Amino acid sequence: MLAILAFLLLPSVVVVLAAFNDSALLSFPPHAWSLRWFAKAVEYRDFQEGLRNGLIVASWASAIALAVGAAFAFAIDHYKFRLKAPIEAVLLSPLFVPHFTVGLGFLILAAQIGLARTYTIVVVCHVILVLPFVLRSVYVSLRNLDRRLELAAASLGAPPLRVLATITLPLLLPGLVSGWLFAAILSFNEFTASLFVTAQRTQTLPVVMYNYVREYADPSMAALSVIYITATAVLLTLANAFFGLNKILNVEQH
């Protein structure tokens, strides 16, 4: 078990060592320590623009995916309507369609409808890719929702909008927040499809990092990775403390 955990943690530990290593060449163990790669990473213009683009795309994509996904999950859980199963199947299928195929599809589509090199196509592509995760998070919350509370409110005369706003939405809040968080993190990190649909102007951070790794070998990338790993671990620890990852991921012992 310890060997397995070591295997999982090894890359992160080594990246930390490389990031604080003063030498430009990778060497273990490091001869001197420094923070200069962090300074370089933070000051590098392409990283800054990638971060900005990534945040723009992730904010839009996660907000849209949350709204669309939560509404649809609610409709699937509560209502009967035609094309329910086919729409659900199509929306969940990006889980199994390779991202390079999704990326190529949206690249060709964008060229055909005149959206090439825009933020719009990047956001649309990301919405499609993160929707399955939002749907899943909201489903889990819906399953734990006591329908009798909604019925009680309705029988006491509350109109549908009021039931939704005062009963359903507050009870679904944990699922909505975790779904949004998942969507934002996944969109921010999405790489393969983004490589296809982004242009120079709309490059998100993972695409910028990929280009950097291909061209340069200095440890600023390691420094950036450390910032990344720390931010993600902090976010996840908070999510675990507030919502319980066990529940979101459905791995709790019954």
Add this chain to the structure above:
Amino acid sequence: MPVCGGAGRVVKGQPFLRSFVTPAALCAFAFLAAMAAVLQYSVRTFVPGSLEPGGFALENFADLLKPLYARVFIDTVWICFLTAVFTLLIGYPLAYALVRLRNQFAKSFILITVITPLFLGEVVRTYSWIIVLGNNGFINSVLLKLGLIAQPIQFMFTTVGVVVALVHVTMPVMVVILAAALSHIDRNYLRAAESLGAGPIRAFATVTLPLSMPGIVAGVTTAFAWTFSAFATPQLIGGGRVNMISNLVYQLGFASFNFPFAASLCVAGLTLIVIILWLTRLAMRPLERIGPH
């Protein structure tokens, strides 16, 4: 009672139906349009020097059978297979510990360790593995210093290096799926086996393992599909010497601008995934009967 109505018609008792379903239907439509674009390009010819495809023809699919491309297909399936198997072997004990451990701290630690990589993205993880596996990387430096090897072991640009990194990339999904399956097993079956005199190993082999079979199949299939989708790992660690379909698609699209052929590769790859998923579902059917539900 609410009446079952069409997606476009609001039925009494189903408030906001139209506004809740329409955005999702639009998203589904956008995705189908993108997939249709790939399908349409895959049966067009390539006009060198032009971004516009030529007439309709099936020659792209005939070209796929050329040894050069068939080879990439076989390599891709082989890499996906190896990755799925090793991810299962390493992921199962982790999932088991995650579900069975009593210690909340140890549980959270394992969960965060396993899940964090899922949110780091392929580029950061692949970069980390380059530093670990490179000729001047961590493993080789340590082994050289200890005098265990005389010259660096070549991990970069090899299938072994690519698979090691891919196993790491795929691990979180596998663990989550296995843990979900393991957590749904009724503990009473285990208690029954133990009370009938089965030791822990026998109880595991005859009760837990068979009952977790649906999870194993789902995990292996998902790992296979995810690996199939990997791009940065084979591109950066394989360095052009280990190629997967994803790398070929990118190269064809962005180096030769042969989008029709890239699209036909995508279609062939997707077909392969669908066949594998379908076969798995067939294999799952008899397993579901002995499953815990």
